Amino acid sequence: MDLKQIESILRNSGSANNLVLKKEIEILKSKAIDRQDEELANKLWCLENINEIQFLFISAFNNLKKKEYYKAWSDFSYIDIKLCYFREHSENYYTDSDEYGLLFIEEYSRKFQKLFPYKYFLSRESIIKKQRCSVCGTEITIRKKCKHSVGELYMGEMCVRIVSELQFLAIALVRDPFDKYAVIFPQDLEYNYGALEELLNLLETPYEKWGLTVIKRIGEKFVDARRNGLCPCGSEKKYKKCCKNTQKELIDHYAIKLNQNKGNNSILRYKEFGTWK
Ligand SMILES: [Zn+2]
Ligand SMILES: [Zn+2]
Known part of the structure; x- marks a missing residue:
């Protein structure tokens, strides 16, 4: 498969065999990296994400149908986080006609989430002791930084910080955290779905x-x-x-x-x- 074919599958709201498509994108990307074609590698990073977001949305829906509510919730939370990082690199894929379904997924993920009864979450408070750059591996401290910035794309990968040492401080009860995985399930109470x-x-x-x-x-x-x-x-x-x-x-x-x-x-x-x- 080439770039055009992959784009065309994703434009039709993805394929049922998401894993096959994932493999195809990986193959193309590693070829692009071999040729040091950064523009193409970054484009393929976008397609990788679209494929995953479309897959998560379908997975969330199937989990809802199966009454696996927490699993569906986790899918939607993951979509939130993915979309948040993805958007700045992918303007080309947000078209007026929403060919890739991204605007639809964003809107409807939010709407589905509103219907969940979860209101309180646990949030971790901690201090990062040791972290390094995911692109070059440099250990990052207050005095030492590398030339890569978090959230930017480099040769088909997004730069993140990899934390290897963490000092744990406390767990807080919060209403609207950035990541909403840690739902509280109180004993003897059952959520109403x-x-x-x-x-x-x-x-x-x-x-x-x-x-x-x-x-x-x-x-x-x-x-x-x-x-x-x-x-x-x-x-x-x-x-x-x-x-x-x-x-x-x-x-x-x-x-x-x-x-x-x-x-x-x-x-x-x-x-x-x-x-x-
Ligand atoms: Zn770096
Ligand atoms: Zn009262």
């Missing part, structure tokens, strides 16, 4: 379009609460002195809309979903 389940019952393919609106409504157990009665949250305080008129009694209400273009039977559903079951 109702919104995702509902949506996945309606979707047949990962590239189907759908819309989502989230509005806040009073949670079911608060609807009939009396001002002077006990608060339904279980605090044993009076409702008016506890959750009444606060965020605590509000719950996310999702409206999922499918554009199926099959006549006018687009489906609109409202459903109440909290974080926990």
